[in-house]
Amino acid sequence: MKKEEKNLEAIKFLLYSLADDDLIIGHRNSEWIGLGPVLEEDIAFGSMAQDCLGHSLSYYTLLNDLGEPEPDTMAFNRQVNEFKSCHLVELPIGDYAFSLMRHFLYDTAKTIKLNSLASSSFEPLKLLAQRIRREHKYHSMHGITWVQQLGNGNDDSRSRMQNALNEIFPAAFGIFEHHPFSQTLHDENIITHEDKLLNEWLEYISPLIQQSNLKLGNISEDEKVKFLGGRKGFHSEHLKDLLDEMTIVFKTDPVAVW
Amino acid sequence: MKIKSLDPRIDRLGIELEPKTAYSPAREMDQWQTYEVFHQQNRGEQHMHVGIVHAPNADMALLYAKELYARRPKCVNIWVVKTSDVTGTQYEDSDMFDPATDKSYRETEAYKNTRSVIEKFKKKNPNLSKHTPELEMAENSDGRPKTKQSNSSTEDKDKKKPGIVIGKKK
Numbered sequence: 001m002k003k004e005e006k007n008l009e010a011i012k013f014l015l016y017s018l019a020d021d022d023l024i025i026g027h028r029n030s031e032w033i034g035l036g037p038v039l040e041e042d043i044a045f046g047s048m049a050q051d052c053l054g055h056s057l058s059y060y061t062l063l064n065d066l067g068e069p070e071p072d073t074m075a076f077n078r079q080v081n082e083f084k085s086c087h088l089v090e091l092p093i094g095d096y097a098f099s100l101m102r103h104f105l106y107d108t109a110k111t112i113k114l115n116s117l118a119s120s121s122f123e124p125l126k127l128l129a130q131r132i133r134r135e136h137k138y139h140s141m142h143g144i145t146w147v148q149q150l151g152n153g154n155d156d157s158r159s160r161m162q163n164a165l166n167e168i169f170p171a172a173f174g175i176f177e178h179h180p181f182s183q184t185l186h187d188e189n190i191i192t193h194e195d196k197l198l199n200e201w202l203e204y205i206s207p208l209i210q211q212s213n214l215k216l217g218n219i220s221e222d223e224k225v226k227f228l229g230g231r232k233g234f235h236s237e238h239l240k241d242l243l244d245e246m247t248i249v250f251k252t253d254p255v256a257v258w
Numbered sequence: 259m260k261i262k263s264l265d266p267r268i269d270r271l272g273i274e275l276e277p278k279t280a281y282s283p284a285r286e287m288d289q290w291q292t293y294e295v296f297h298q299q300n301r302g303e304q305h306m307h308v309g310i311v312h313a314p315n316a317d318m319a320l321l322y323a324k325e326l327y328a329r330r331p332k333c334v335n336i337w338v339v340k341t342s343d344v345t346g347t348q349y350e351d352s353d354m355f356d357p358a359t360d361k362s363y364r365e366t367e368a369y370k371n372t373r374s375v376i377e378k379f380k381k382k383n384p385n386l387s388k389h390t391p392e393l394e395m396a397e398n399s400d401g402r403p404k405t406k407q408s409n410s411s412t413e414d415k416d417k418k419k420p421g422i423v424i425g426k427k428k
Contacts, residue, residue, distance in 0.1 A: 031267050038290070040311050040322035047325055142321055149318065245266055 007188055010181035011122055012066060013084070014191060017231055018113070019059035020085035021175070023075055024239070025106055026052030027246050031093050045103075048139050055132050062124055076250040080240050081233040086174035088227065090239040094164070097150070097157075101164035104143035105172040108208070111140050112201045113191070121189040144208055151212030162214050170219045171227040176201070179231040293319035294344060295327050296337040305337050316340070 029049035036042030060071035068074065088106060093099045114136055117129035150157040176198040186193035192200075202216075209216050229235070259275040261268060290312040296305035308327045313319035319338040328336060362368060380386070 035267065035271070038312060040313065040326060044322060044325035047329065138324060145317055145321055149314070 006184060007190075008066065010184045010188070011125070011190060012063060012068065013179065013181045014185055015059050015063045015066075015125070017084040017086075017179070019056045019063065019074070020083050021089050021106075021110075022052045022056035022059065024083070024085045024242065025089040025102075026050070026056060027242060028089060028091075028093055029099065029103065032096075032099065037096055044142060045099075048103075048142065051135050051139065055135075058128055058132065062128060065124070072250075076247045077254065080235055080243060083233065083235065083239060083243075084231050085235070085239070086171075086177060086227075086230040087236050088168070088171040088174055090230075090236050090242060091168070091171065092238055095160075097160040097164040098168065100143070100146050100150070101161060102168055103139075104147045105168065105205070106175065107136070107140045107143045108205050109172065109175045109197075109201050110136060112197050112204060116192040116197060119189075120191060125190070147208070147214070148212045151209075151214045158213055161212070165209070165214055166217055169217060170223040173198070173219065173224045174227040174230055177228050177231045290314050292341040293323070293338040294341055295319075295323040296339070297323075297327055297331070297333055298335040298337075299332050301334050305335070310341065311338070313338075 026049045029045060029052065033042065033046040033049070036045055056075070057071055060068075060074050063074065064071055088102060091102070111133075114129050114133045117125055118133055120126040120129065147161060150161045152158070176194040178194055182194050185191050186196075191197075206216060261271075261273045261275050263269055291314075292310045293313055293316065294310055295308050297308045298305045311319050311322040311326055313322055316338055320336060323336050323338050324333075327333075
């Protein structure tokens, strides 16, 4: 395979993983709309979920420019095993502590990825990442503030956040799962290698977790492996349920013009 | 019996149609306190009061203020102030704001007709206008002020910019 072709394939893979992660977490978090703990939080969380759908649309549009199908087709008309999202974003919303902790882990990781993408050698992605990063700043501020508030709240709030962290932390490693293009993307300065990003992320969140009076457990390789495979198209059963629900209206008439 | 809804999210909550225990009324001050939100559209402009948010503390109030009041309009800065920290007058005292005598001449509205008053005055007193620079400017047939071209001496310029002259003399 020629170098240019391989690079293009690598870029498409990267865009699919970014788009799918944002689409699925966006849909998951939107499930809280109308059910949030207080009105203000309901509005803020729902609006961030909507932002995430917007980010995924931007990535799908970029893919479309590179010859892939229409964004709606990619979002609503793909098989489960065609999705490149990580397992973390697929898990059901759980209670609010769980969703907040996932939001914190996902959005701090997204910060690390966007920082790398903001100096990508692939110009359209670089510009897009710089644009998304502005909006994302609030998302990460929201996640960090909540975790610090509840971690430093009372015994009940702290223990619920710690339980959520214990439960979900192993799945978060899947955000940085290796894939066949990791090295190519790194060598071509399109995005930093996952191993390096993972370390950057752990360095970033460790003090934040500590300030929140919480503890990051030592996660064994076996625990991490349970949540890997997303980038290769292997998903938990939750993704199928989510896609069935998300596409229920679309599937009633796939050719309808909206 | 659980609530059956068209919304699958509601079904997943498994809410009982008839709650087993009666809902107890909310405690007094069950809600978070309120914060007043001030929004600044451009740097240097005044912050404008836009509404309130409920929040447990100032950090959280800022989070909500941004999402509730600064999503659409341009914004560069937000303030939040605890509502309980605001000191205000009493509505019973609001009559103190009503003036006892007519002071409408102090209102900016009163200057609305200044230009037409000048025009009227000028028509009545055509000779006076020659000695009044403002009126001279308005008299130009092409509508543009002619002062720039006509007054070339430095003495005249200094007269027009008294601030600069004073500064130089000092």
